[in-house]
Amino acid sequence: MDNFTYCAPTRYIFGRDTELETGRMTAQTGCSKVLIVSGGRSARQSGLLDRVMKSLDDVGIEYLELTGIRPNPTDDRVYEGIDLVRRNGVDGLLAIGGGSVIDTAKAIAGGALYDGDFWDFWAGKAVMQQALPIGVVLTIPAAGSEGSGNSVITKTDGMRKISLRTDYALRPKFAILNPELTFTLPPEQTAAGIADMMAHILERYFTPTSDVETTDRVSEGILMAIINEASKVMANPHDYQARANIMWAGTLAHNGVCGCGRREDWTSHGLEHELSALYGVTHGAGLAVVFPAWMTFMASHRPEKVAQLGRRVFGITGDDDKAVALKTVDSLRAFFGSIGLPLTLGQLGIPNPDYATLTRKFHENKGTPFGPYYPLQPIDTEAVYRLML
Numbered sequence: 001m002d003n004f005t006y007c008a009p010t011r012y013i014f015g016r017d018t019e020l021e022t023g024r025m026t027a028q029t030g031c032s033k034v035l036i037v038s039g040g041r042s043a044r045q046s047g048l049l050d051r052v053m054k055s056l057d058d059v060g061i062e063y064l065e066l067t068g069i070r071p072n073p074t075d076d077r078v079y080e081g082i083d084l085v086r087r088n089g090v091d092g093l094l095a096i097g098g099g100s101v102i103d104t105a106k107a108i109a110g111g112a113l114y115d116g117d118f119w120d121f122w123a124g125k126a127v128m129q130q131a132l133p134i135g136v137v138l139t140i141p142a143a144g145s146e147g148s149g150n151s152v153i154t155k156t157d158g159m160r161k162i163s164l165r166t167d168y169a170l171r172p173k174f175a176i177l178n179p180e181l182t183f184t185l186p187p188e189q190t191a192a193g194i195a196d197m198m199a200h201i202l203e204r205y206f207t208p209t210s211d212v213e214t215t216d217r218v219s220e221g222i223l224m225a226i227i228n229e230a231s232k233v234m235a236n237p238h239d240y241q242a243r244a245n246i247m248w249a250g251t252l253a254h255n256g257v258c259g260c261g262r263r264e265d266w267t268s269h270g271l272e273h274e275l276s277a278l279y280g281v282t283h284g285a286g287l288a289v290v291f292p293a294w295m296t297f298m299a300s301h302r303p304e305k306v307a308q309l310g311r312r313v314f315g316i317t318g319d320d321d322k323a324v325a326l327k328t329v330d331s332l333r334a335f336f337g338s339i340g341l342p343l344t345l346g347q348l349g350i351p352n353p354d355y356a357t358l359t360r361k362f363h364e365n366k367g368t369p370f371g372p373y374y375p376l377q378p379i380d381t382e383a384v385y386r387l388m389l
Contacts, residue, residue: 001212001261007167008255010147011174014248016240018178019048019137022094023055025174029133031092033062035085037105039069039097043139048181052096052137064088066108072161072276072283073100073107074154078118081108085132092133095172099143099152099196099283102136106151106170109134122153122162128169136175141182141247142193142284144200144254146175154277160365161277163269177251179243187234191339192284193250194230198223199287200253203269206298206305206373209262219258220312222249227313227335234339267371268294271384274358274365281348288341289348292333293387299325302374345388353389355382 013021026034034056036049043049056063066081084090085108095105110131111118120126136146145151149166164170182190205219226249232242252258271294272286295306303325310316310328318324333343342348359382362370369375376384 001215002209002263004261005167006256006260008147008171008257009168010172010255012147012177012251013174014177014244016178016180018176019051019181020055022052022135022137022176023057023059023061025176026056026061026092026094026135027059029092029135029173031061031133033064033088033090034092034094034135035081035088035090035105035108036063036065037069037081037093037095037097037101037108038065038067039101042184043096046181046184048137048139049096052094063094064090066104069097069101069104071100072154072280073104073152074156075107075119076156077104078107078111078153081105082111082118085112090132092135094135094137096137096139098138098140098193099145102134102138102143102145102172103151103153105134105136106131106145107153108132110151110170119153119155122155122164128164128166131169134170134172136172137181138175138177138247139181140185140189140193141177141250142196144197144250146172146177147251147255150254152273159277160361161273162365163266163273175251177247179240179247182243182247183238185237187237187340188282188285190233190237191230191341192282192288194226194246194284194339195288195291195336195341196284197246197250197253198226199268199284199291201258202291202309203266204259204262204264205309206265207262208372212262215258215260215262216308220309222252222258223313225249230335230339263372265371265373267373267376270362270366270370271358271381274361275348275350277361278354278358279348279350281350285342285348288336289343289345289388292329292336292343294384295325295329295332296387297380297384298374299329305373353385355385358382358385
């Protein structure tokens with residue numbers, strides 16, 4: 001196990017009707033005027049936005065809105081938000097939605113306090129040290145952005161989708177988690193969210209660091225809980241307890257606890273980011289195709305951790321690590337298929353992928369070689385992409 005520092009400053013307010021606490025929690029951050037960042041019309045049509053605004057009115061907090069944030073959020077909306085913050089004296093951000101909305105709010109919160117181009121942080125030209133306070137009302141459990149210091153933004157010039165990771169600056173001050181707000185999510189969105197949170201755990205699970213038994217067991221336990229609850233949620237979207245367990249799993253998957261004491265991988269996320277940047281696929285659906293392909297490649301190159309996952313999470317037996325690893329891939333694909341996720345690039349709507357461009361952009365953004373668990377050279381990266389077809 002490696003040395004580590006674990007910081008999880010976000011305050012979680014979990015359960016029914018907790019969105020009514022938004023105003024009080026925002027006031028505790030010291031904010032007096034916030035920019036509400038949200039997605040489509042669902043927050044307004046469901047009455048959630050009205051309830052949140054009333055809670056802000058009740059404690060005297062002013063607000064303005066930035067709406068229409070779409071999946072795979074782009075830099076143009078961040079620039080728009082930064083301009084709103086600076087022109088209107090906004091001193092905090094409130095994200096109402098899922099990962100794309102939260103990531104946009106985070107980018108605005110950091111960029112508003114920076115004299116240069118906010119993209120400098122994502123491009124690695126500057127290190128973010130401060131940001132405006134961020135609060136979250138979560139409506140889509142998937143990205144885990146409600147408890148992480150991470151934000152993924154796509155630069156439209158060149159379609160570069162980059163993840164920024166901060167230890168502290170971008171962690172929300174509070175996150176409101178009401179499972180009832182997820183009852184009306186479409187099945188495909190619920191399933192994609194499940195794949196996303198599982199991938200967040202697996203990116204940490206596949207590590208070159210040895211002797212991380214405690215963190216491994218935490219990760220395996222959350223994965224088993226997700227698998228167990230997923231079928232219940234898909235069968236009955238209004239099952240409060242199943243929704244609650246899935247929502248909390250999504251937060252634990254990405255708030256850092258599953259990475260304590262080890263080096264993390266994040267190769268599969270990088271591979272998927274190129275797919276969603278180039279083809280606009282849903283991130284979680286893309287990960288359902290990417291991760292099994294990457295694990296298949298690892299079965300022939302570094303199978304031991306894949307085999308451990310299979311033995312401990314899927315109950316696969318056998319002494320041959322490669323054989324167990326391949327059965328693990330089959331089990332993971334079977335699970336993804338059981339909740340309606342795509343399993344191939346063709347099912348993602350990409351029958352003729354541009355392997356050369358995907359490979360080139362992956363290494364431009366990540367370097368060569370890339371992959372803490374197993375370093376990929378361009379020839380390896382293209383081989384993994386081809387396993388997705």
